[in-house]
Structures are given as C-alpha cells and as structure tokens.
Amino acid sequence: MRVTTVVIGAGHAGLAMSHCLTARSIDHVVLERGEVAHSWKAEGWDSLRLLTPNWLSRLPGYGYEGDDPDGFRTMPETIAFIEGYAAVIAAPVRTHTKVSSVRRTDDGYDVATDHGQWRCRTVVLASGACNVACVPPVAEALPPEIRTITALEYRNPDMLGQGGVLVVGASATGTQIAEEVHRSGRPVTLAVGEHIRAPRVYRGRDIKWWMDAAGVLDDRYDEIDDIGRARNVPSLQLAGSTDRRTVDLNRLTDLGVRLVGRLAGVVDGKAQFSGSLRNQCALSDLKMTRLLERIDAWAADHGLDGEVDPPHRFEPTRVEGSPPLGIDLRGGEIRTVVWATGFRPDYSWLEVPVLDRKGRIRHDGGIVEAPGMYLLGIPFLRRRKSSLIDGAAADAADLAAHLAAYLDTVAASHPRRPLAQGPVVDRRAS
Ligand SMILES: Cc1cc2nc3c(=O)[nH]c(=O)nc-3n(C[C@H](O)[C@H](O)[C@H](O)COP(=O)(O)OP(=O)(O)OC[C@H]3O[C@@H](n4cnc5c(N)ncnc54)[C@H](O)[C@@H]3O)c2cc1C
Numbered sequence: 001m002r003v004t005t006v007v008i009g010a011g012h013a014g015l016a017m018s019h020c021l022t023a024r025s026i027d028h029v030v031l032e033r034g035e036v037a038h039s040w041k042a043e044g045w046d047s048l049r050l051l052t053p054n055w056l057s058r059l060p061g062y063g064y065e066g067d068d069p070d071g072f073r074t075m076p077e078t079i080a081f082i083e084g085y086a087a088v089i090a091a092p093v094r095t096h097t098k099v100s101s102v103r104r105t106d107d108g109y110d111v112a113t114d115h116g117q118w119r120c121r122t123v124v125l126a127s128g129a130c131n132v133a134c135v136p137p138v139a140e141a142l143p144p145e146i147r148t149i150t151a152l153e154y155r156n157p158d159m160l161g162q163g164g165v166l167v168v169g170a171s172a173t174g175t176q177i178a179e180e181v182h183r184s185g186r187p188v189t190l191a192v193g194e195h196i197r198a199p200r201v202y203r204g205r206d207i208k209w210w211m212d213a214a215g216v217l218d219d220r221y222d223e224i225d226d227i228g229r230a231r232n233v234p235s236l237q238l239a240g241s242t243d244r245r246t247v248d249l250n251r252l253t254d255l256g257v258r259l260v261g262r263l264a265g266v267v268d269g270k271a272q273f274s275g276s277l278r279n280q281c282a283l284s285d286l287k288m289t290r291l292l293e294r295i296d297a298w299a300a301d302h303g304l305d306g307e308v309d310p311p312h313r314f315e316p317t318r319v320e321g322s323p324p325l326g327i328d329l330r331g332g333e334i335r336t337v338v339w340a341t342g343f344r345p346d347y348s349w350l351e352v353p354v355l356d357r358k359g360r361i362r363h364d365g366g367i368v369e370a371p372g373m374y375l376l377g378i379p380f381l382r383r384r385k386s387s388l389i390d391g392a393a394a395d396a397a398d399l400a401a402h403l404a405a406y407l408d409t410v411a412a413s414h415p416r417r418p419l420a421q422g423p424v425v426d427r428r429a430s
Helices: 012-023 040-041 075-088 137-141 172-183 209-214 248-253 277-301 390-414
Strands: 006-010 029-030 098-104 107-115 116-120 122-125 147-150 164-168 188-192 258-261 263-267 270-273 327-329 334-339 373-375
Touching: 006 012, 006 107, 006 116, 012 075, 012 390, 040 075, 075 172, 107 122, 122 390, 137 263, 172 188, 172 248, 172 334, 188 248, 188 277, 209 277, 209 373, 248 258, 258 277, 373 390
Parallel strands: 006 029, 006 122, 122 373, 147 334, 164 188, 164 334, 188 258
Antiparallel strands: 098 107, 107 116, 263 270, 270 327
C-alpha cells in the first residue's frame, strides 16, 4: 500500500497532524495499534483528571464547548474529547494496526504493520511520550516480599493490598498517587527527588491561565538556554480536581504523608534515601518563585494589577524533623513500592539510526535527523507546551509546513521519479 505520509499513533498529536495534512491535501494514513485515544484508555488511574483546565485543550479546529471551561476532564471525558476530534476531522485512522518496523528506503520509508506494509515518502512519529514506565535499576535490589507497581499499572489503592506504601517520585503523578493512597488509610512515605512546585491558583486565577497568558507555555525550544535540560525537567506538581486544591508537599505533610529524600539505593533489604531533601525542596521553592515573578512582571506590564489579587508568596516547603535516611524494607513497615519515576517513549520498532545513546530521537524541533521523518508529542519538542494537548496545534502546523516543503523539494529534484514500484498518489494542493 502506498501513501505520501504515514502518521504513527492516533492520540491527539497524530490527529492534529492529520488535520494539518488534510488541510494541505497531503494524502496520509494514521496507523494506531489500539483505538483512537488508546493511551488514555489503557493507562491512567481511575480518579485521574487532566491537570490542564478544559479550555486549555485546543486542537486545530476543535476546542471546549461545554459550560465548565475551568474544570478538569476526567479520563472518560478526555477520551470522548479525542474521539470526537477524530470524528470531526474525519481522520483516516486504521485502528488495531500495530507498527512493527519503520525502515529507510531509497525514496522514503517502509512501514511494516500486523496488517500489511506501507510505503511512504514521509513519516510522522506520534506514538506518544509515555509508552513505558521508567523504573530505576535500584528496583532489582528490593526484597522479594515487597510488591511493586508502576504508575502506568496503578488504578486505585485497592490494588495495593494492606500495609505501608512507599511512593517513589514527587511530581504530578507521585504526589497525586501519594495523596490518594494516604486517603485510603494506608501509611504513605514519599521519596522526593527533583520536582517543581506550583500553586493551582495564583492571584485568583489558575496557574495555567497565567502560564498561557504570560507566554510561558509558548517558550520556544530554540530560544531557551539549555534545551537538553528543559526536555528532562519533571512535570509541575499539579492536580486537576473539583475543589481546585494545590497538591504540594506541604499539603501532603499536613495530611500525614511522610517525606524522605530521593531513593538512592537498596542494600541488604534497607532502602537508602538521599540527605538532599531540604535542598531539593528549597530549589523547587526557588523555581516556583521565579515563575511567579515572571507572572507578576507580565501582569504589571499588561495593566492587570488592578483586576486580579495582589502578588503574594507561599510558605516555603516544610521539611519537618530529621527525615529518615533509611528504612528496613524487611521490617514490615513498607509493603508496596509505587514507581512514579517518569515515563519514556518506546521506539523499539524504529529501524532507522536516529536514536542517541539514551534511546532518544535526535531531532531539531521535531525535524528528525532522517529526511522526511518527523516527531510530535514529546516534552518541549518546539515549545514548553509541546507535551500538552494544547501544544499539538502549533507544533503540528509547523511540522506539516516543513513536511510539505520537503515533498516539494523532493518533487523538484526528481520530477519524474515515482515512489518505488508505482506512481505516487500525491494530492497536495499546488
Ligand atoms: C499521567 C498523565 C497525565 C497527563 N495529563 C495531561 C494533562 O493534564 N493535560 C495535557 O494536556 N496532557 C496531559 N498528558 C498528556 C501527555 O503529557 C502528552 O500530551 C502525550 O503523552 C502525548 O500525546 P500523543 O498524542 O503524542 O501520545 P498518545 O496519546 O500516547 O498517543 C500515541 C498513540 O500512538 C499509538 N502507538 C504507539 N506505538 C504504536 C505502534 N507501534 N503502532 C501503532 N500505534 C502506536 C498508541 O497506542 C497511542 O494511541 C498526560 C499524560 C500522562 C501520562
């Protein structure tokens, strides 16, 4: 089967690209191993809501039209939103079609699936940033009696059995799970490494409203100091809830969650925690203050000071007493470990040499180091918001423009050359 462009993945990013390709009359197909919005159907815990407000999920040609723009979508609502988008744009999705390999050919790519082979000039990798849970090597040293579960597998506290729970990782996922497990009556210890604190509401408005309005979410990948670092910073400690509560470490401490430092090792059944908890918290407070300062400066510049609450600062993160530097995991205090230590993409099917030593795709703002190959939906791809639903519109538009120009270049340099073994069906508008 032949097509000009294959898009891999029918999450919101692949669908946004499909919309942009259709607008340019570039014939394409979207290959999806499951169903539209598969990641949201297969992953995520029962109580999960988006941490971005409803209005802040704008896809090209599609947005929120309900009566609760400041609310936070549940998972069924998120799935319905993305499925609705696929229907509205009539995306050419082939569901239950798993890509098993992508290989370079003389004039494009061979994309093998469990339902046949596609040949294309260009390929868009929109297969998701969170396919696999990252679990640190230290997991292998845990005593066998400790149950372990990743954030991708976690659904609700009932899965965990009784007894104390160690949640490892204190970004959006870890703090939300720690709070929920604590509420279920199980004692929770939270191992805290690098994290970024943020209030849900600041000066009377949602923090994401401020970040959007002040241009923070639009920060560009080619204009910030260290993009390698920016692509690896953890998610903001935020949660979406009906009461708009802030779920930061002070709140968790108030509830009774015990904070310890980063899980550094497990030796002879004893978990060892870093002594850097205070420093990590101070650093996180500092980063939050910098964000608030940027927001305040923007508000002052734009004459908002009279309209919104005055600037204020939050109590520093409290680290009470002397957090333990070790816990004997054979003592019965901890029965379960939840790994909330991040996610990573799975490119095991990609047979084009574009991965770096850490398995990340080498690219410049989504333009992969292989002609005609593009990447979408990963953190800070082109903008700070690239990993959010709201980031897909601008990124897909940019990359679709590049892709179209690439096709023009190829067509100009090989005016009579068909796509291997047959005519290219290229219905782009001239
Ligand atoms: C816990 C969690 C909370 C989040 N909260 C928010 C939030 O509040 N707001 C927000 O805007 N974003 C949120 N996100 C979204 C996330 O940050 C990114 O936006 C998302 O990972 C990227 O979307 P995507 O369309 O690129 O990928 P996905 O939605 O993961 O879609 C990729 C698709 O590719 C398919 N696929 C993968 N491999 C293959 C293959 N080999 N063959 C065929 N198909 C394949 C998958 O089945 C999947 O359907 C959250 C993500 C997680 C994990």
